[in-house]
Amino acid sequence: MGTSSTPSRSTRPREKSRSRDNAEKQELRASILRAASEEFLGHGYEGFSLRRVAERVGYTPTTIYLYFRDKDELLFETARDGFVAFDATIQAAATQSDPRERLRALGRAYFEFGVNNAAHYRLMFMQRADFLLPRLVGTAASEELHAAALLDPDSAHRVIAQDLLVGAVRDGIEAGLFRAGEPIAKADALWAGIHGLTALALSPLMSPEHARSVADELLDTLIRGLEP
């Protein structure tokens, strides 16, 4: 203030007001995201209403469109919390050095994440899987497109979980604990199994309690099935 290095007095108030404007914008954006998150957790993907998000923050839907391109962008940003929590859960589970125990821990953590974060799991892996593979929206994925999407930094969330699975399978093969073979196909088989059980636990076809007891049976069967 008043030192020679500060800008001329005439520009400073404008800058202050600009940064206050920015702070207000950031705050409103954060409020919209919080409201969207509440709306999403309360009503799920199918019941998600942009109009109700607007009501929660006390603005019109038009204001929301100043911050988010469309309902999908708002949902995607809301889902980021789910991706971040998913990554953290899966990474925290991958601590065991024995590849069999690591696979078991990964499988259990994946299943529990799904059952305990039903709205996010449904969105990420069932209803809007295209959020994970942004380049594949609405297309029947060819192998090439699929490979390209996996390298897409936006789909890093799936890659982290898949890398950990593939790594555990590879370590098990190298240690002679698992039969030789293509680690990616084996990891995808494991993923399919645990995804299927999670999806059933979130459907009326299997109660979460029954699915939890089946999880042990499934992981036992899959891990034994990998052995020589």
Add this chain to the structure above:
Amino acid sequence: MGTSSTPSRSTRPREKSRSRDNAEKQELRASILRAASEEFLGHGYEGFSLRRVAERVGYTPTTIYLYFRDKDELLFETARDGFVAFDATIQAAATQSDPRERLRALGRAYFEFGVNNAAHYRLMFMQRADFLLPRLVGTAASEELHAAALLDPDSAHRVIAQDLLVGAVRDGIEAGLFRAGEPIAKADALWAGIHGLTALALSPLMSPEHARSVADELLDTLIRGLEP
């Protein structure tokens, strides 16, 4: 006509007209179902429009409501074809006497049915699983409710497939080919695995071609995992 056993002339025309009315009603009902089936196969569950079904048959939605209580009843009747085809596919696959080969054939048939009948599979096992378990609509299935629903004749479709899986596991245990244990939990673990792979093949997360190669890996791993 004109014999002594026919009803009096005065009542016959009325009966004829009544049976003609009934025939016309049956025909219109069948037309609505055909149109609903086309609409469902073309637009899936999410895009299913009762208004467009009405347009296809050249009637108003009000007429359709004379034949079907609501959109759900129409969709359920439409889905019956899927249930019938699913049962036939699964039963035709269960011919092998070796329980391991029978499980492999059942798994492959289940997966191929899903990939080749995507709209029906999605409806039956992913979007409207409550159609299979009509008593569980919108509830979190407790074990008791779940057990009751499995005994419900309306959910016979799931029971057929599950009975075949449980039977193959039980036969394998009795023959000493599989480890001892609870056949239902093991059968549910197999079901979860193959359902998961089918669901991924119908999502943008895995191409059907890749899923088909993973299917062999998954079935190998699961069946080996059941062995002593």
